[in-house]
Amino acid sequence: MIIREFKRPDIKRILEIETAAFDDPYPSSILIDIYNLGAGFLVAQQNNMVVGYIIFWIRYEDEGHIISLAVDRKYRRKSIGSQLVDYAVNIFAKCNVKDIKLEVRIGNKGARKFYRELGFEEKKFLENYYEDGEDAVIMKKALKSYSRDLPKD
Numbered sequence: 418m419i420i421r422e423f424k425r426p427d428i429k430r431i432l433e434i435e436t437a438a439f440d441d442p443y444p445s446s447i448l449i450d451i452y453n454l455g456a457g458f459l460v461a462q463q464n465n466m467v468v469g470y471i472i473f474w475i476r477y478e479d480e481g482h483i484i485s486l487a488v489d490r491k492y493r494r495k496s497i498g499s500q501l502v503d504y505a506v507n508i509f510a511k512c513n514v515k516d517i518k519l520e521v522r523i524g525n526k527g528a529r530k531f532y533r534e535l536g537f538e539e540k541k542f543l544e545n546y547y548e549d550g551e552d553a554v555i556m557k558k559a560l561k562s563y564s565r566d567l568p569k570d
């Protein structure tokens with residue numbers, strides 16, 4: 418398995434995975450817009466096939482935000498999601514990000530456990546966050562390598 422940057426021809430596979438993974442998938446136009454706005458977009462590839470992806474960006478200079486993450490159902494529980502998050506976390510650390518945040522559906526117990534295993538904590542609940550009325554859980558991970566306030570030498 419390799420992790421590499423998203424390329425335009427990947428979009429069809431990304432949409433397949435996104436649509437199968439979420440009841441309210443992002444349309445391709447939004448995914449492309451987010452990418453064009455400078456978001457990080459990585460894909461996991463196995464035997465020449467895209468099997469997962471992560472989209473993330475930095476807000477307010479030092480806050481990392483995971484926008485979307487999904488792994489093809491047939492390839493789950495093989496550490497692909499964890500590796501995608503680790504890869505993004507390393508990029509955030511290099512960019513002096515202080516905290517990483519994400520929102521997840523309250524009913525998405527599997528993803529909540531997945532993120533807890535990766536050191537994210539459930540910080541807050543947002544009522545009616547999603548269009549269908551489901552609440553969101555805000556999860557947060559502080560980056561220990563954050564060094565903005567440390568002396569230069």
Ligand SMILES: CC(C)(COP(=O)(O)OP(=O)(O)OC[C@H]1O[C@@H](n2cnc3c(N)ncnc32)[C@H](O)[C@@H]1OP(=O)(O)O)[C@@H](O)C(=O)NCCC(=O)NCCS
Nearest residue numbers: 438486487488493494495496497498499527528530531534
């Ligand atoms: C969440 C998701 C990305 C995890 O990807 P994955 O490649 O299966 O995750 P990993 O194999 O790295 O899992 C690491 C650990 O997280 C936990 N975990 C992962 N998925 C889990 C699930 N469905 N239920 C309970 N624990 C889970 C387990 O502890 C797992 O370790 P184990 O397999 O040794 O028990 C994947 O299930 C997915 O695409 N879900 C649909 C989309 C989604 O919910 N995205 C996240 C919200 S934005």
